[in-house]
């Protein structure tokens with residue numbers, strides 16, 4: 001058993017699991033910037049006091065799981081203790097950058113072609129150029145097996161949330177990474193925020209508008225030339241393939257004066 005403090009940076013949309021009912025891929029960084037993946041977390045069934053948000057520090061007891069060879073994966077064996085408020089974005093996201101970028105960035109082509117998930121399965125990458133944000137229609141129904149998994153009641157449930165909605169779209173970024181010979185990547189994004197934004201805007205303005213709003217936020221705003229955009233990427237255990245699990249987009253620093261401000265040299 002190990003006790004760790006973690007700054008949450010990633011929360012993916014829940015997926016049904018026959019073993020754990022529904023799970024949210026949760027990841028974050030420790031003080032030194034090293035990545036940790038926590039599971040299983042049946043987030044929506046937990047007591048509200050454990051509903052951590054992105055950029056909050058939490059404390060948990062963990063152990064290495066037996067069936068997951070990925071070095072960053074840890075099994076949660078305690079309740080989740082929330083230690084801080086949400087770390088704010090003051091000073092060009094200085095406090096968040098300090099931890100998130102502490103270990104630098106990786107190159108997507110290198111991760112995809114030269115690594116396997118037994119060595120690395122979570123990273124920050126810098127897209128050199130984001131070309132598009134696209135979606136494909138998928139089923140709006142869970143499979144029968146998934147419905148059974150989701151409907152299971154458990155003795156210690158603190159919450160009884162409504163049935164998890166199957167979002168009928170798959171959203172992906174198309175981008176070039178920093179590798180000079182990069183042929184381009186099309187990678188799915190499974191950030192909870194994407195799905196929530198779609199659901200919310202669709203419920204108010206209809207499906208077409210919902211999709212438009214998601215693109216406005218995740219392409220026009222997050223990947224705007226004014227932002228210094230990064231992607232959090234992680235592997236899917238069964239396949240070892242990489243997906244995007246979150247975005248990080250502090251404002252681009254234009255002048256050296258601002259740069260100095262970031263490190264507090266002007267104060």
Ligand SMILES: [Zn+2]
Nearest residue numbers: 109177179182
């Ligand atoms: Zn590439």
